[in-house]
Amino acid sequence: MTDYQVWAPNAHASVEVEVDGTRYALEPLDEVGWWGGEAPAGDYAFRLDDGPALPDPRSPRQPSGPDGPSRAVDHTDFAWSDTAWRARPLPGAVVYELHIGTFTPAGTFAAAVDRLDHLVELGVDFVELMPVCPFPGRHGWGYDGVSLWAVHEPYGGPEGLKRFVDAAHRKGLGVILDVVHNHLGPSGNYLPVYGPYFTDRYHTPWGAAVNLDGPGSDEVRAYLLGSALAWLRDYRIDGLRLDAVHALADSRAVPFLEELSTAVDTLADATGRPLFLIAESDLNDPRTTAPRDAGGLGLTAQWSDDFHHALHALLTGESTGYYRDFAARPFEALARTLTRGFFHDGTWSSFRHRTHGRPFPAAHGHRLLGYLQTHDQIGNRATGDRLSATLSPGRLAIGAALVLTSPFTPMLFMGEEWGATTPWQYFTSHTDPQLAEAVRQGRRREFTDFGWPPEEIPDPQAPSTVLASTLDWSEPALPGHADLLAWYRKLIHLRRAHPALTDPDLTAVRVTHTDTALTLHRGPYRILATLTPHTFALESPHPETLATFGTATLTDPRTVRLAADSVIILR
Numbered sequence: 001m002t003d004y005q006v007w008a009p010n011a012h013a014s015v016e017v018e019v020d021g022t023r024y025a026l027e028p029l030d031e032v033g034w035w036g037g038e039a040p041a042g043d044y045a046f047r048l049d050d051g052p053a054l055p056d057p058r059s060p061r062q063p064s065g066p067d068g069p070s071r072a073v074d075h076t077d078f079a080w081s082d083t084a085w086r087a088r089p090l091p092g093a094v095v096y097e098l099h100i101g102t103f104t105p106a107g108t109f110a111a112a113v114d115r116l117d118h119l120v121e122l123g124v125d126f127v128e129l130m131p132v133c134p135f136p137g138r139h140g141w142g143y144d145g146v147s148l149w150a151v152h153e154p155y156g157g158p159e160g161l162k163r164f165v166d167a168a169h170r171k172g173l174g175v176i177l178d179v180v181h182n183h184l185g186p187s188g189n190y191l192p193v194y195g196p197y198f199t200d201r202y203h204t205p206w207g208a209a210v211n212l213d214g215p216g217s218d219e220v221r222a223y224l225l226g227s228a229l230a231w232l233r234d235y236r237i238d239g240l241r242l243d244a245v246h247a248l249a250d251s252r253a254v255p256f257l258e259e260l261s262t263a264v265d266t267l268a269d270a271t272g273r274p275l276f277l278i279a280e281s282d283l284n285d286p287r288t289t290a291p292r293d294a295g296g297l298g299l300t301a302q303w304s305d306d307f308h309h310a311l312h313a314l315l316t317g318e319s320t321g322y323y324r325d326f327a328a329r330p331f332e333a334l335a336r337t338l339t340r341g342f343f344h345d346g347t348w349s350s351f352r353h354r355t356h357g358r359p360f361p362a363a364h365g366h367r368l369l370g371y372l373q374t375h376d377q378i379g380n381r382a383t384g385d386r387l388s389a390t391l392s393p394g395r396l397a398i399g400a401a402l403v404l405t406s407p408f409t410p411m412l413f414m415g416e417e418w419g420a421t422t423p424w425q426y427f428t429s430h431t432d433p434q435l436a437e438a439v440r441q442g443r444r445r446e447f448t449d450f451g452w453p454p455e456e457i458p459d460p461q462a463p464s465t466v467l468a469s470t471l472d473w474s475e476p477a478l479p480g481h482a483d484l485l486a487w488y489r490k491l492i493h494l495r496r497a498h499p500a501l502t503d504p505d506l507t508a509v510r511v512t513h514t515d516t517a518l519t520l521h522r523g524p525y526r527i528l529a530t531l532t533p534h535t536f537a538l539e540s541p542h543p544e545t546l547a548t549f550g551t552a553t554l555t556d557p558r559t560v561r562l563a564a565d566s567v568i569i570l571r
Contacts (some may be wrong), residue, residue, distance in 0.1 A: 003037040004118055004353035006056060006384045007219050009033025009195040011048040015320060019044045023387060032219065043069040049232055056192045059147050061158055061356035066146045066188030068136045075089050075234040078162045080190055089274040090300055090409060091366040092502045093125035094444040094492055097374060098414040100129060100155050101139055109160035120171050122417055123492035127168055128176040132161060136187045139466045145190040148227040165236050174238040181224050182210060187432050202249035206283040212250040212330055219243050220320040221256055221571045225263050226505055232267055232275050239276040244280045261298035276300035284342045284357025288366040288512055304368040310334040311372060311402060315395045316334035322351050331518055333374055335511035338406060370408030372399040372414050375424060382457055383448040384425030393419060393480060394557025394565025397487050398529045401567045404491040405520060405527050417488040418481040425458045427465040436461050490547050500525060529567040536560050543570040
């Protein structure tokens with residue numbers, strides 16, 4: 001017999017568990033809405049007040065997808081072989097973001113394992129997986145996931161994820177998992193039937209907010225905490241990336257994120273593993289990553305869109321939307337983020353029409369993830385075009401050099417390292433025809449309002465959109481692509497070999513620039529980059545050249561001339 005329990009305060013008279021077609025009555029366990037009882041083991045679902053069969057909110061497996069019955073998982077059955085894995089902390093590391101469904105043509109954990117040697121040779125330290133919770137259909141980004149304790153079956157299910165983590169650890173790679181706590185669904189989200197998981201007291205881009213501070217929120221928090229800890233404990237994930245934490249409406253004295261960071265630190269102490277949390281936050285608030293005893297939330301790091309926007313505006317010249325603040329004086333904007341962390345630290349934001357942010361603590365640059373491209377910054381463009389579609393190899397190389405020699409924790413997006421020509425487009429495979437059409441039309445409206453012809457907007461539901469977004473693994477060996485890949489490998493090697501290039505102290509960073517050229521000073525190292533031919537005066541004669549992309553000429557002991565779109569690293 002198996003003990004079944006479910007939190008269902010919305011049930012008025014009865015809760016039943018249905019196991020392999022047979023129903024068994026559950027009994028109320030307490031006054032807050034828990035029901036429980038024993039029944040045989042098997043595929044199961046719950047029925048509230050004789051209603052339809054619903055999957056378990058805490059289901060560890062959904063073998064037939066989000067709408068089907070749940071299945072138990074015995075996590076002690078998996079034979080881990082990563083006993084030699086010595087987990088490492090995040091500071092000083094390089095992160096590589098990937099999407100299981102398009103990282104390989106097969107789109108599975110098993111196929112991704114076959115490509116891990118590429119990441120080892122590249123030199124990265126952590127693989128960051130985009131969300132893997134179940135979602136409708138076969139293909140999707142994963143941010144519409146439900147069943148926050150389960151794993152998308154088409155990727156390989158729970159066993160497939162464990163095999164991936166195990167294989168990554170054997171090769172010396174840590175694993176970070178992207179989790180979404182700010183919304184679920186919309187399709188396959190049955191939580192509102194069970195209880196007050198959501199509240200309409202706050203507005204979010206996805207509708208009703210997750211209930212973190214209203215009646216019943218203790219159990220909602222416990223639900224999210226339990227899911228987070230399960231990934232770290234049962235799947236041996238090393239860290240979590242928390243999607244859009246600025247959308248978590250929470251007025252309680254102890255914020256949910258503080259409660260989560262406390263729980264993760266407690267688990268880290270118990271397991272002896274340096275577990276960590278990375279936030280995606282639009283707030284420019286250093287309290288997100290400040291220690292709890294200093295009044296912060298205690299998260300380890302956060303994504304840095306300011307650094308991305310400054311670097312993107314400099315390399316592309318784009319000046320619309322949120323790039324507006326960075327494009328007026330792009331070299332100055334980049335210098336500001338490299339030396340201050342946040343560009344907006346209490347300054348006026350023209351696209352927000354208000355001041356934004358507060359100063360970042362200069363000693364802790366590693367608490368910011370710096371990147372040239374991410375799934376968001378590519379996929380939220382109308383056609384999902386990567387920088388490689390419009391920039392020269394030299395400008396891509398400049399961007400890579402500034403990311404990988406920055407005082408931040410660098411992050412790459414899959415395929416970036418060889419200048420992948422495949423776009424990264426928005427795709428779905430919703431099984432609900434009405435929802436599929438609403439998403440299709442909504443995507444077209446969003447970008448036609450900005451002047452894009454509707455026929456140029458990729459159809460999210462079309463199989464061709466997924467296919468176009470899948471990496472082409474023949475490219476890394478091709479001319480041009482191979483040169484850029486060698487450059488990324490060289491930069492990561494230099495970062496590893498020279499500690500000054502990982503120094504997170506922003507006060508030790510100095511940037512000098514003109515309107516087209518920049519010198520980044522990192523201890524004894526100089527990163528010289530230019531968009532037009534430029535002659536740099538050197539501080540000391542006869543420098544050692546560590547790496548060059550483009551054309552560089554040492555014209556005399558104290559002068560170096562770079563061709564357009566070139567970069568050199570000197571010591």
